[in-house]
Amino acid sequence: MEKLIDPFARPISYLRVSVTDRCDFRCVYCMSEHMSFLPKKELLTLEELGRLCSTFIRLGVEKLRITGGEPLVRRDILKFFQSMSQHLDSGALKELTLTTNGSQLEKFAKPLYEAGVRRVNISADTLDEEKFAQITRWGRLPQVLRGIDAAQAAGLRVKLNAVALKGFNEDELFSITEWCAERGMDLTWIEVMPMGDIGNEDRLGQYWKLDDLRSRLAEQYTLTDLAESTGGPARYVRLEETGQKVGFITPLTHNFCESCNRVRVTCTGELFMCLGQEDRADLRSALRNHPDSDAPLEAAIRSAIARKPEGHDFDYSRQTVDGRVSRHMSHTGG
Ligand code: SAM
Ligand code: SF4
Numbered sequence: 001m002e003k004l005i006d007p008f009a010r011p012i013s014y015l016r017v018s019v020t021d022r023c024d025f026r027c028v029y030c031m032s033e034h035m036s037f038l039p040k041k042e043l044l045t046l047e048e049l050g051r052l053c054s055t056f057i058r059l060g061v062e063k064l065r066i067t068g069g070e071p072l073v074r075r076d077i078l079k080f081f082q083s084m085s086q087h088l089d090s091g092a093l094k095e096l097t098l099t100t101n102g103s104q105l106e107k108f109a110k111p112l113y114e115a116g117v118r119r120v121n122i123s124a125d126t127l128d129e130e131k132f133a134q135i136t137r138w139g140r141l142p143q144v145l146r147g148i149d150a151a152q153a154a155g156l157r158v159k160l161n162a163v164a165l166k167g168f169n170e171d172e173l174f175s176i177t178e179w180c181a182e183r184g185m186d187l188t189w190i191e192v193m194p195m196g197d198i199g200n201e202d203r204l205g206q207y208w209k210l211d212d213l214r215s216r217l218a219e220q221y222t223l224t225d226l227a228e229s230t231g232g233p234a235r236y237v238r239l240e241e242t243g244q245k246v247g248f249i250t251p252l253t254h255n256f257c258e259s260c261n262r263v264r265v266t267c268t269g270e271l272f273m274c275l276g277q278e279d280r281a282d283l284r285s286a287l288r289n290h291p292d293s294d295a296p297l298e299a300a301i302r303s304a305i306a307r308k309p310e311g312h313d314f315d316y317s318r319q320t321v322d323g324r325v326s327r328h329m330s331h332t333g334g
Pocket of ligand 1: 192
């Protein structure tokens with residue numbers, strides 16, 4: 001079967017799938033406090049998600065990341081992970097992973113490991129209980145810390161994702177780094193992105209340039225650039241003193257679109273060829289109108305990949321949030 005290659009000769013080997021728009025947290029940069037969520041019939045069923053992912057895997061996807069919303073609040077989501085194990089067993093899928101806020105990991109870490117998951121990204125922007133409650137609105141840090149413990153105890157490799165927020169976690173740069181180092185965890189800093197319209201949050205005020213974060217880190221550690229690339233907008237360094245990897249996801253200050261190997265599917269079955277662009281393809285009707293054949297789905301995927309743009313247009317440099325897209329991160333899954 002011919003693999004997916006986009007018009008810029010980039011093979012599409014990485015799929016991120018959002019399995020729900022719901023979440024048990026309300027992080028201020030991601031959701032408003034009173035979100036309205038999609039009616040259930042709009043969402044792909046677990047069976048449809050399974051067909052969709054299996055089709056992408058047949059077309060060359062080797063890495064599958066499950067996200068949301070909070071993926072682990074979706075009912076029966078474990079069954080979906082278990083159904084993806086077959087592709088790990090066959091060797092077609094090299095990695096099955098997820099991004100989670102960690103709140104449900106105490107319960108799910110072990111069964112996820114048993115389903116073949118080996119690594120998880122857990123998001124937490126602060127290690128201070130009060131600040132954590134403030135930034136996530138509904139989240140509670142001790143629950144997440146228990147989730148991280150459970151993940152590590154189950155044998156999962158954990159990477160911490162932290163959104164870099166000016167005036168919020170700047171003062172925790174070193175304490176978070178050290179905490180991760182002590183626990184053998186890698187760490188990735190994410191620049192806050194202009195997603196969704198969530199009220200009064202001053203997006204330009206929150207924006208902490210990762211170049212600045214990196215220079216501050218270099219005052220205390222020896223940073224060695226790592227050549228490895230995941231094809232995404234992340235670049236990595238090794239801290240020689242601790243041995244840990246620190247990543248910087250900088251879709252705004254730098255643009256790494258040229259090596260982009262990924263596409264995203266929302267929980268309603270919309271395929272986004274680029275996180276920063278509005279163009280999308282509806283895969284749900286191909287799934288629903290043709291329950292017995294994956295051929296129309298495959299055709300819809302191929303025609304969408306043929307339109308994958310070269311890159312996105314986010315730009316903070318003119319002091320306006322140019323190139324912003326109106327959907328929330330919980331919709332496309334970050
Ligand atoms: N609920 C899960 C979690 O928080 O890890 C998965 C979904 S969440 C949308 C995925 C990632 O996107 C998280 O690391 C979160 O911090 C990040 N994120 C959400 N809104 C963002 C924004 N406006 N800018 C940058 N990152 C954002
Ligand atoms: Fe939920 Fe993740 Fe968004 Fe926070 S960042 S509100 S945990 S989806």
